[in-house]
Amino acid sequence: MTANQPPSAPRSYLYVPGDRPEMLAKATARGADALIVDLEDAVPAHGKDRALALVRAWLADTAPDRAPEIWIRVNPGERGCEESALLAGPAVTGFCLAKCSGADAIAAQDAVLTAAEARHALAPGGIALAPLLETAAAVLDVRPIAQAPRVRHLHLGEADLCAELGIAPADASGAPGGTALTAIRTGVLLASAAAGLLPPVGPVSTDYTDLDALARSTRALRDLGYRARACVHPRQLPTVHAAFAPGPEEVAAARALLDRFDEAVRDGSGVITDPDGRMVDEAVV
Template structure:
């Protein structure tokens, strides 16, 4: 699976039957969970299942990416998880309760796998910028909203709006992809999922973790640009390309919209989210020595 990943389906690692179903459910990524969804007596079985799936699954560029959420490396099961997954053919790891940049560096070096850091405590949130830049292996940031709300003593999801904005800023300031939205726990409330996902999209998230396959279609719909948005983005790039052939970098397009490099960059984002290629733009005209004013 290439392009921006819209849906990340969690599946309990100790349920081998569910892992197989999850891989065929249509999500862009599957996250085998070794942490919260697995009872203590099943931790070893979940770990073994994850390693087996990573080893046995045939390469399929059109299939979902395969990630694993390990247990807290500082907790009782984390060390065994890291030993087991190191060097496997996983696309990466989700690291819960990320707080310590030095520990992130140690995990990245030890496993050799990309890391998505889950910020689930006040300390992790406060250190988001340092965590994002802790190691080249850090592939993204995200929030674990249920744990974070408990740690911050926030009584409702509305109280985390500022934290969502902050994690978007921290990720982008480090040059990381826009973050993935946390799960919506009321699996039966698809209207609520859709509304919450629209809020996340508008806040700068580009996809969402999900707990059940029935949540995937709504998430994909929200996080995939419409045909009209794609056509508008393509029109922006066409106008920019035509302007550059005339030695210009800013122009009014046929619809009277102002197109400059910032508008072009936003159009590229839309096409990236839509998995649509955009035309290559000619090189910008050279500026006179000393620049312009």
């Protein structure tokens, strides 16, 4: 576990538009493990200054010890650094870097956050970063991005990436858009694991009415190694949480297996056979 990893990682990240004060007011009570307050795509160009002021005021009234994790998705480039400088504080877990262009962009944010932590008397390095990989160049540079300072986890910006590459996007439920997209997701997962990060955050499903499809695609992400997913509507949260939780049968089977293995070890054996006839050793346990 790295310095930016929490003891219990979020399963859900709920997007909240930064220019909607009525949504911000209710956001911390929606049941998400983490929020992503969006200053980028959800806010039109002419409304970004207003959104920044609204979010700054909202953060000043948000008690960090009672809220879910709060992440802010900032704009690319210098504007994003200016937003981070103004919003960094004790209520903010970290910043999602929209259209992250590489390790240089992360270094610029690191410098901004180091100064902000000193101003607020916060622990150095405590504010985390979550780069969004939305271009082919960013995906190809995923290893240095994953290894950059403050990075806790990665996101794939699949809509922009699919448009650039000409890949059929994920369907409305968020199911993988063919083997190419699955390969990219796996590559980001590998880079995350190699850098000691949390698993990447799975993509949003824009169809918040088809919860059965959401459950199927979230379980597919879990099987791929993902342990969290971004959401665009509070209605999606219980489905995502359930999909990332083991079922009662899985828990019971795991406990029984551990008990049998512990008993075998006490008897001097490091290998047992499970009820399905498969060999189980310490690596499997």
